Amino acid sequence: MGRQDERLEEELALLREEHAHLVSQRVLAEGTSEQEHYDRLLQKNEIQCARIQEQLNQDYQQSAKVVMPKPPIVRNVWHAFLVGGMICTAGQIVILLMQELYGMDFRSASGIASVTVVIVTAILTGIGVYDEIGRFGGAGSMVPISGFSNSIVSAALEWKASGMIYGIGAKIFTIAGPVILYGTMASVFLGLVYYLLQ
Amino acid sequence: MELKKTANRRIGSRTLQFASPVAIKAWATVAGRKENEGKLTGQYDYVFEENRLGQKSWERAEQRLQQSALELALEKAGLSFHHLSYYMGGDLLNQIVATSYTARMTDVPYIGLYGACSSLAEGMIVGGCMLDGGYGERVAVCTSSHHDAAEQQLRYPTEMGVQRTLSAQWTVTGSGAYILEPGRGEWSILQAIPGKIVDRGISNSSDMGSAMAAAAIDTISCWIEDTELLDDVDYIVTGDLGKIGYEICKKQLIQRGYAVDGKYFDCGMEIYHAEQQDVHAGGSGCGCSAVVLGAGFLPQMKADVENRKRGKTTCRLLYVGTGALLSPVTVQQGESIPGIAHGVLIEYSPTDLQEV
Structure with a gap:
């Protein structure tokens, strides 16, 4: 499981770099017909990021749950x-x-x-x-x-x-x-x- | 001193290798009565029997804790305030006032740090870099926490009758001050590894161990990958993950293939008798690792070498301070807890064996 997490983290880092790139492109395209195109890409990127983050959170919380003590x-x-x-x-x-x-x-x-x-x-x-x-x-x-x-x-x-x-x-x-x-x-x-x- | 190249002072992705070691010249720990009734009885430099320390507020009490630790550490080193180049530290009170009020009285340049319970490690990294870079002769790093002050600020009034959840930790009333100097000493800092924020979506503020464990796993794994020194290190010590965070961290490190079994400890679990003292998951707070390191692990390293344990003439310890960077407001708003873990590699080697 640890290895899979590391892969997800790398993927997330790449997506975040892409996000930064898209934001700058979007600023340049302000007011042109390309603007909507970049808006869509940004939205897609953010959804992907959130999905990976959610996956990472779930994996981690699952492993945390196992060691959580039960109240008497x-x-x-x-x-x-x-x-x-x-x-x-x-x-x-x-x-x-x-x-x-x-x-x-x-x-x-x-x-x-x-x-x-x-x-x-x-x-x-x-x-x-x-x-x-x-x-x-x-x-x-x-x-x-x-x-x-x-x-x-x-x-x-x-x-x-x-x-x-x-x-x-x-x-x-x-x-x-x-x-x-x-x-x-x-x-x-x-x-x-x-x-x-x- | 000749100029050193800066390019080779980093190993791997983010470990700092000090060009020359930074000595931990002296330190002092002070604690409250409950701490002294725990596993480290009689090993603190001073114990305050009364929680208020004769002050009119918890904030003042915590400031006194920190001031006492600093003064005792300086006393041990035979120094006074004006010998310090910088004073660094942090605590858990709003706007780190306990540290700032202590700094007010020292009259030396002050660098306030906030890394929650990782502040001591953060201070050792920043202080180590300043000294290694030649920007000063001596740095005091000091952190403190006070159980009642933390309760008042983060949870409920201290006299309120509430039952704590089993994952909750007990904020340590205590403070530790460390005097750093350039060059090798009996105890020296060799490497440092600044942490990254890791947030795995834990939003329960009475389960900070789980929130911080993710960051500790990240920092420890990264250090092992960077330096490949896992077999050379005798202790890996996290700050205040408590029982739950400790289990998670240990399990995941082993899953990643790192043999940390037998050398991995947590300060939060080494301070109280968890069952008898009703502290549930263990100790926490800026003061936790500050006192356990100074009263427990650093003397332990010396004892190990003197007893020729493991047949070695030196003993190495990776200290990983862990912090939960939350605020009471964001927790109420349902935000998750960003965790951080800063590491420093400390080595003990007896002075008579050191080459000059």
């Missing part, structure tokens, strides 16, 4: 289940406590639970623990609201040195921004669907 999916899923489950259980405990101790209704209690998870995550991020949890838990620590909190606080910490405006102000939502934007848009869209169905 079962282990990752188990870790995610463990960490995500623990975060959600903690939230549920807060909800039950609020309901039992203060007689709150479910909506208020779940609000308090979300805020609690966000604050605890923010503190864990600040003291440098949450990134370790995230490395272990993967999606389990990203998907709950704690992931959202972590992405905002970590961005704020990272860009603190660039100042309050262009640092924290401008960069705090770099990771969470897309979630906020598309989350809001999705809820507007679903609200509309809900309204029309009623």
